Amino acid sequence: MYRVGIDLGGTNIAVGVVNEDYEIISYTTVPTEARRPAEQVIATMAQAVNTVLEQAGIRVEDCAGIGVGAPGTCDEKNGVVYRSYSMDWTDLPLANMLKEYFPVPVLVDNDANCAALAEVKAGAAKGRENIVLVTLGTGIGSGIVLGGRIYSGLKGNGAEMGHMMLQFEGSRPCFCGRRGCWDAYASATALVHQAEEAAREHPESLLSRLDKIDGKSVFDAADRGDVTAQVVLERYCRYLAVGISNIVNALAPEMILVGGGISRQGDRILTPVREYVAQNCFDKRPEALPVIAPAQMGNEAGIVGAAALAE
Amino acid sequence: MYRVGIDLGGTNIAVGVVNEDYEIISYTTVPTEARRPAEQVIATMAQAVNTVLEQAGIRVEDCAGIGVGAPGTCDEKNGVVYRSYSMDWTDLPLANMLKEYFPVPVLVDNDANCAALAEVKAGAAKGRENIVLVTLGTGIGSGIVLGGRIYSGLKGNGAEMGHMMLQFEGSRPCFCGRRGCWDAYASATALVHQAEEAAREHPESLLSRLDKIDGKSVFDAADRGDVTAQVVLERYCRYLAVGISNIVNALAPEMILVGGGISRQGDRILTPVREYVAQNCFDKRPEALPVIAPAQMGNEAGIVGAAALAE
Numbered sequence: 336m337y338r339v340g341i342d343l344g345g346t347n348i349a350v351g352v353v354n355e356d357y358e359i360i361s362y363t364t365v366p367t368e369a370r371r372p373a374e375q376v377i378a379t380m381a382q383a384v385n386t387v388l389e390q391a392g393i394r395v396e397d398c399a400g401i402g403v404g405a406p407g408t409c410d411e412k413n414g415v416v417y418r419s420y421s422m423d424w425t426d427l428p429l430a431n432m433l434k435e436y437f438p439v440p441v442l443v444d445n446d447a448n449c450a451a452l453a454e455v456k457a458g459a460a461k462g463r464e465n466i467v468l469v470t471l472g473t474g475i476g477s478g479i480v481l482g483g484r485i486y487s488g489l490k491g492n493g494a495e496m497g498h499m500m501l502q503f504e505g506s507r508p509c510f511c512g513r514r515g516c517w518d519a520y521a522s523a524t525a526l527v528h529q530a531e532e533a534a535r536e537h538p539e540s541l542l543s544r545l546d547k548i549d550g551k552s553v554f555d556a557a558d559r560g561d562v563t564a565q566v567v568l569e570r571y572c573r574y575l576a577v578g579i580s581n582i583v584n585a586l587a588p589e590m591i592l593v594g595g596g597i598s599r600q601g602d603r604i605l606t607p608v609r610e611y612v613a614q615n616c617f618d619k620r621p622e623a624l625p626v627i628a629p630a631q632m633g634n635e636a637g638i639v640g641a642a643a644l645a646e
Numbered sequence: 647m648y649r650v651g652i653d654l655g656g657t658n659i660a661v662g663v664v665n666e667d668y669e670i671i672s673y674t675t676v677p678t679e680a681r682r683p684a685e686q687v688i689a690t691m692a693q694a695v696n697t698v699l700e701q702a703g704i705r706v707e708d709c710a711g712i713g714v715g716a717p718g719t720c721d722e723k724n725g726v727v728y729r730s731y732s733m734d735w736t737d738l739p740l741a742n743m744l745k746e747y748f749p750v751p752v753l754v755d756n757d758a759n760c761a762a763l764a765e766v767k768a769g770a771a772k773g774r775e776n777i778v779l780v781t782l783g784t785g786i787g788s789g790i791v792l793g794g795r796i797y798s799g800l801k802g803n804g805a806e807m808g809h810m811m812l813q814f815e816g817s818r819p820c821f822c823g824r825r826g827c828w829d830a831y832a833s834a835t836a837l838v839h840q841a842e843e844a845a846r847e848h849p850e851s852l853l854s855r856l857d858k859i860d861g862k863s864v865f866d867a868a869d870r871g872d873v874t875a876q877v878v879l880e881r882y883c884r885y886l887a888v889g890i891s892n893i894v895n896a897l898a899p900e901m902i903l904v905g906g907g908i909s910r911q912g913d914r915i916l917t918p919v920r921e922y923v924a925q926n927c928f929d930k931r932p933e934a935l936p937v938i939a940p941a942q943m944g945n946e947a948g949i950v951g952a953a954a955l956a957e
Contacts, residue, residue, distance in 0.1 A: 417931070418931070465799065479897075486792070486897075488776065488897055488898025491898075491934075492898040492929035492931070492934035493898040494897075495895045495896070495898075496895070498928040500812060500888050500891065500892055501811060503816070503888060504888075513926050580811065581809075581810040581892075583803075584807065584810055585810055585893075585896055586790075586799055586805075586896070587799025587800045587801075615823065615824050616809075618801075620801065622801050623800055623802075625800060
């Protein structure tokens, strides 16, 4: 049985057909043009689905269903997008609207949740039951899979683990309105902010001589022996580790995956995280420690996870 | 169908038979004498089970099973207590040992998890699917019920929500070895510590004239107009609220119950908590906010929750 996965982003809509092994066998991408009326965006999604079905040489009836990973809060039971800021949608009955084009089940869930499910179906967490995926990007995204299924919480309001407060009424403002959220300390954006601050404080540093600081340039400067960059990274890894320990203590998943561009640094950031967790989490028995590893699905996560919604 | 619940504590073993409505229809309690060999403790448990069966006028075969809530980390699949500090047990096959006395299923889980399950079966969360129970006592205990069942995490290492770090490398040491855990700011013990500190700083306060400060006396002093006590309580409620917001953001349960002696203050502590959560949690839609309420099961939670393990 095949499945169709739609990764709906604010810029592009990526659509693919996956086979039973969750391999993408056909693929297309089209611009979202998110400011259009929702009906038009959904018509474009439907066209793209037809394109990938044709490319794969199958009919939609050969598919268990169509899944959509949407950027926002979703009511997965009813296939409704409660609120998506990037799409400017409120209470949109996305599944029902797309069902008008195709006589198969249409499922909708949050994109970060889909990414976590993709890792369980085909990625670093294949075959695991209880995992958390943490994605370090502009903010910290998170998805929880429990018992092999996405856990979305009350009214889709689940798994915003980046908004656990790490620093009680701390000084760093978070975009959610509080101060001291993990997001404000351990997202990729936060790393860049910390590096920029350090560069200003240390005009002698290599960091301060860069035209522009991004996540990768902090690692590069540290590699070239810049002590300022090394101190920034050490502190950043500690922030990351404390937040991951909080997840371990709160939920004790089997596995915590770290995604996003920074996760390509692999053990360089994950080794200090693992060490901190082993020494500091509540239950220190080695067998009670989760595996902490990089996410594997990369850009495919959205399509594969959305497709996996259709069971 | 009846069920037997055993609430195993470091001091006493409380045992009861519950009916289909989870009402306790017979009850006994015996000293644990925890330093004895485990075999003797279990023999005492078996005797107490026979006592409550006799009192109820039923045979063990009339029961769906026997559940034990144990103070420690449990492998609920195999009925093993991995580690209990209060019992000094390691890897004890409690279910199998108790099964030698009774020809019915014997189930074992952590006592805080059982208390959460009791609230779902017969208490404040009756009929709910996804709830978190937070108990404010010597420390902060927590139990998670998801999909109507206890969520125990990897190797029973789940739901130590008191050990989410609230204050990054904060000044308050936690008994788990870290600094800055929620437990060190919002347990009943933490409230007393904060009141003692405030009493030393404010010798003019009513608090400082008390012979001994306990949780209740802080509330009493505030009632009598003591500004020092009022400030302590306001700060304490904020600590409580931030930790509960972290649970909302991480898991979005339908309901968060607060238990322990302090929860008898009811709305006095829960109203500021609800206000903070409504204003500060990530998803502020009213329908996405959990119900925050006092736990109801009190001393019966242990027996009823343990009994509910037997399905």
